[in-house]
Amino acid sequence: MRRGDVTEDDGTWVGLSLDLRDRLRPGLCVYSAGNRLLISQGDAPVLLAVIDPGYAGVDFWRTDAYRSIVPPLRADEARALAGSTQRWAHRFARFLADAPDGPLHEGRWLLSPEGRLRGRDAGVPLAEHWGELLVEGHPDGYIDWFVHSGSWEVLPSRPMPDAGDSRVKAYRKQARDGTLPPVLTWWISGLDCHLILDGHARLAAAIAESVEPALLELRRVTPRDELSARVDEAVGAYTSEIARFAGLRATRSPSVPDGAALMGPVLARRLRALDTAGRPTWSWPLPGGAARWDRIVEEVTNSRDWPPS
Template sequence: MQCSNVRRDDGAWVGLSLDVEDRRRPGLCVFTAGPRLLLSQLSRPVLLAVVDEQLQGVDFWRTDEYRSFVPPLRADVGRALAGSPERWAHRFAQYLIDSPDSPLHEGRWLLSHESPLQRWRHADTSHGEYWGSMLVDGHPEGYVDWFLHSHSWEVLPLRPMPDADDSRVKAYRKQAREGTLPPVLLWWVSGLDSHLILDGHARLAAAIAESVEPPLLQLHRTVPRDDLAARIDDAVGFYEDELARFAELRTIHGPTVPDGAATAGPQLVRLLHDLNTAEQPTWAWPLPGGLTQWRRIAVEVTTRQDWPL
């Protein structure tokens, strides 16, 4: 895996670009059978989902089979890395690549400490209220409401959230108050239009209980390497076309017309930045056995013939 820092044009650190090779199918894998999804971890069903016919949401059934690939994070490590999302990102990137049951597969990824979730909170809403409202309820079954939460990208836990008085949550609440809480690791899955919690259920519960903003690391796919060169050429071509257009206008109207660099230059920078940061749809693999196999798994997992209704 090749790992490189992604920065803004002002030098601010955004995240790590992960270029993964020789990993054709991940251990934590999304399978599809028509409008039905299966999230499986090393052949263990973790989550079943059905997109409704009106495309307004997803019914899901969550099993208790998900296992985090991140080892327990000690309090002294939290204190040592506090305030350094870059150092945390390098540590989590190593967990992702070393584990056989992470979602990484061939392609380019971004592991960023920035998330759209952090931009939606209103100033008059506390952190506890906001992050509590972003959690998808329901265990074992529930519903992700795309209509009500259009493009606000809720957070879907892969196991039940622990209570505020859980022993792990109590330990993390102290770290949340001290500002040494390790980040919550999220994975944006386009087929669910949600962020799945890969690691940090107790840490997020602690942040909500203490009403502080939880530190985040968000994982998502970016533009694949096969398309990158063509996308760069397109961005540079747009820049050159804009300069040529302004040059024609200057020929007609004189030197009072700007040369266009002040407009086209920042646009080029944004386009190139997006190639390393913009979210790309999550890859999914056809489920062997198709719909018949999905239904068989659903009956085994739910012990019900009528799910989904």
């Protein structure tokens, strides 16, 4: 896997670009059968979901099968990385690349702190804000696309621990010290929300300490072939504009600017946007289709009446 830092013109870090070329299907995989989704880690169903016929939301059933792709993070490692989201992005990238049961597959990805989460309004307590962002319910629940449209909620991949949990207590000191590692999330377009890949206890610790949690969002971005074609289009548009300015200088006045100062920044913004533009999450057809999905539902729910009609 190739990786490289993405920055603004002023050097501000935007995220970490990941380019994977040798994994056709991930170990943590999204399968689809019509309006039904299955997220499976290896052979183990992690999440079953069915999209509302009116596209108002998603009913989900979460199993306890998910296993984090990130090994336990040591306190000395957290101190060494000093709460730097950029440095943690490189660390998590190694975990993602090495994990056979992670979400990465062939293509381009971005690990970025600038996710789609709705920002906290002034004066709103942090616990209240995250109480609205976190999707509740275990084993079943509902991701509301109507009431929470544009919020891009966060779905824990396992039940959130409470403030008294031993792991949360250990992380609360790091939250106070400013060395708490980021929470790793995966943007899944079919759910229109973020799935927590690692960091449930860290998120709970940050909320308990009223400390804004650091986040790293993993999302799929423009694939190589499309990126190459779009770059050619952007460069072609820039070249055409420069030629237009040259024509104006020749036919009207030498005082007409050559256009580089105007169009150069436009080209730079277009290229940067192309490099980080999100793309829908890939899903694979579920072998056996809807009938297979129904059988998995019966197995994991013990034939409970789910999804609700």
